[in-house]
Amino acid sequence: MIRTDINYNNIIDGDDAKRAQKAADDSAELHHTEIDAETFYVTQHYERYTEENHRVWKTMWEKRWSVLEGQASNTYLTGLRAIRLTPDRVPLLFGEVDDPFEPGRKIKGINEYLKELTGWQSRGVPGYLPPKAFFCCLSRREFPSTVIIRPEEKIDYLPEPDIFHDVFGHVPLHADPVFADFLQTYGKAALLAGPEHEEALARLFWFTVEFGLISEDNRLKIYGSGTISSHAESEYALNAKEGKGAGKIQRRKFDLQQVIETPFEIDHFQDIVYVLDSFEQLRDAMTEYANQVLEDTDTPAGA
Numbered sequence: 001m002i003r004t005d006i007n008y009n010n011i012i013d014g015d016d017a018k019r020a021q022k023a024a025d026d027s028a029e030l031h032h033t034e035i036d037a038e039t040f041y042v043t044q045h046y047e048r049y050t051e052e053n054h055r056v057w058k059t060m061w062e063k064r065w066s067v068l069e070g071q072a073s074n075t076y077l078t079g080l081r082a083i084r085l086t087p088d089r090v091p092l093l094f095g096e097v098d099d100p101f102e103p104g105r106k107i108k109g110i111n112e113y114l115k116e117l118t119g120w121q122s123r124g125v126p127g128y129l130p131p132k133a134f135f136c137c138l139s140r141r142e143f144p145s146t147v148i149i150r151p152e153e154k155i156d157y158l159p160e161p162d163i164f165h166d167v168f169g170h171v172p173l174h175a176d177p178v179f180a181d182f183l184q185t186y187g188k189a190a191l192l193a194g195p196e197h198e199e200a201l202a203r204l205f206w207f208t209v210e211f212g213l214i215s216e217d218n219r220l221k222i223y224g225s226g227t228i229s230s231h232a233e234s235e236y237a238l239n240a241k242e243g244k245g246a247g248k249i250q251r252r253k254f255d256l257q258q259v260i261e262t263p264f265e266i267d268h269f270q271d272i273v274y275v276l277d278s279f280e281q282l283r284d285a286m287t288e289y290a291n292q293v294l295e296d297t298d299t300p301a302g303a
């Protein structure tokens, strides 16, 4: 929901935001064939980002970047460069606009690059989408991205998502064809799945997309957006002592069945993480699981 007590929602029109949020909320009651994801999206009025907004992006980028090159998966880093995310300004999603800092120069939206690479697109939304609306977007290769950015006084902690978490944290992986296919398959399965799969699918998302680790070049690397966008979380994930109990972490080899049986807690550092061998492993496990989910539902696959 849009917070009305803090005034940082300057990038989207209030009426546009209300309309989109209502459409997303109402979709919870609809059959999946009746959901129109187009109605959830809002326009990113890029020219309305203030100097403070761009400065917040830059400050957050610099804080993470100083260590991220050594900590993040190569797939994430390659994706970040491929969609031309830059430290000095909030990213533009679509089209081309005048560079706010260099008159006469144009900047291009990240979707213009993504389209060529995997067909994924980041679409502006006013805030959290309910699960069904969110899954519908993923099934269309569209990632709902909050377009507001946190105010400077809340730079270290904002409970709601913002463009830094959504775009810096999530979108670089959408440039990778294997991860791109995984995420769409996840969205399709989750959209069609019966309520008996809800918890398992939420756990799978949590332990991969949000807090997943991967083994690359015999080293542990981070790729989950919750870890990528948090200094403290990534320190813990990579450096906490292995084991059970306070201050320790269990790094388990990824196994889909085990993942969906593992409860998670949101209010402290993750003390169980799952480590992939490769993104192919994740994609293939998801495809198999999606087939199983679809067999269990009344909805024929492809409907």
Ligand SMILES: [Fe+2]
Residues within 6 Å of the ligand: 165, 169, 170, 210, 225, 226
């Ligand atoms: Fe996230």
